[in-house]
Amino acid sequence: MPVESNLEQINKVFAEADCLCTKEQVDAALDKMAAEITEQLGDKLPVVYCVMNGGLITTGHLLTRLEFPLEVDYIHATRYRGETTGGELYWRVPPEVNMEGRSVIIVDDILDEGHTLAAILDYCKEQGAKEVYSAVLVDKQHDRKAQPGMRASFTGLEVEDRYLFGYGMDYQGFLRNAPGIYAPKGM
Ligand SMILES: O=P(O)(O)OC[C@H]1O[C@H](OP(=O)(O)OP(=O)(O)O)[C@H](O)[C@@H]1O
Ligand code: HPA
Numbered sequence: 001m002p003v004e005s006n007l008e009q010i011n012k013v014f015a016e017a018d019c020l021c022t023k024e025q026v027d028a029a030l031d032k033m034a035a036e037i038t039e040q041l042g043d044k045l046p047v048v049y050c051v052m053n054g055g056l057i058t059t060g061h062l063l064t065r066l067e068f069p070l071e072v073d074y075i076h077a078t079r080y081r082g083e084t085t086g087g088e089l090y091w092r093v094p095p096e097v098n099m100e101g102r103s104v105i106i107v108d109d110i111l112d113e114g115h116t117l118a119a120i121l122d123y124c125k126e127q128g129a130k131e132v133y134s135a136v137l138v139d140k141q142h143d144r145k146a147q148p149g150m151r152a153s154f155t156g157l158e159v160e161d162r163y164l165f166g167y168g169m170d171y172q173g174f175l176r177n178a179p180g181i182y183a184p185k186g187m
Contacts, residue, residue: 010174013184020159021181026137026167029156030058033135034065036154037105040133042068044103049095051120052076054109057168057176058137058156062107073097075106079116089119100128109168111136111155114146137167138181163187 021029048066050059052074063072076093104124111117117134124132135154142161159181165171166178175182 006172006174010171013171014175014178014182016185017165017182018162018185019180019182020162020164021157023179025157026181029137030061030065033137033154033156034062037062037133037135038066038068040153041070041103041105045069045071046103046105046133047071047073047097047099049097049099049104049106049120049124050074051106051108051116052093053078053176054168054170055107058109058135059107062135071097075120077116077120089116094123095127098127099124101130103131103133104129105133105135105153107135109136110138110140110164111145111150111152112140113144114150117152118146118150138164138169140164157181 048059048063048070050056050072073095074093075095077089077091079089106117106120106124108117117136121132121134133153136152137156138159139152139155139157140161141158162183164181164183165175166180166182168176170176171184
């Protein structure tokens with residue numbers, strides 16, 4: 001079936017979705033995260049690793065708010081691969097910039113069950129990073145975290161336990177570009 005046949009369904013999901021956080025609320029959360037990151041990492045010449053694809057938008061919005069020297073790289077690890085429930089972590093692209101002895105910050109869109117972030121943090125420690133921080137725009141509130149009580153070092157927003165899209169989070173591969181945080185009706 002041609003991809004265009006999805007257009008009506010995707011538009012309907014967006015039109016009927018509940019907006020859980022507006023663009024203004026996300027902007028304020030990003031400002032707060034950037035201030036906290038600056039305080040912790042502003043004099044450490046850190047490497048910022050974007051977790052593709054979902055982390056792309058949060059990373060971009062954070063980077064322009066971080067007014068200190070840093071390097072940028074990306075990691076491509078995925079657990080969902082277009083599905084709405086997670087599976088095994090699959091490494092598409094490991095990082096290029098050497099993290100040995102460096103302060104590192106991993107940026108992603110969402111901490112859901114946390115398996116992705118936990119695996120990436122372990123990887124960074126194995127690679128010899130001096131210290132590893134994490135930043136997520138959204139922390140989904142439920143008791144299914146990979147490690148009970150798990151939190152990112154920097155969290156933008158705490159959001160209810162529904163399937164989310166927007167600001168990097170996808171619905172069936174689409175709607176990452178939605179300018180707010182949304183949940184499809186009934187999900
Ligand atoms: O906390 P978890 O339950 O592990 O889920 C969070 C991860 O899932 C999403 O990535 P996904 O695997 O969907 O790939 P994507 O970034 O390409 O959307 C999201 O971007 C996080 O990386
Ligand atoms: O709620 C979600 N939405 C999109 N991607 C995700 N990856 C983990 N949880 C989610």
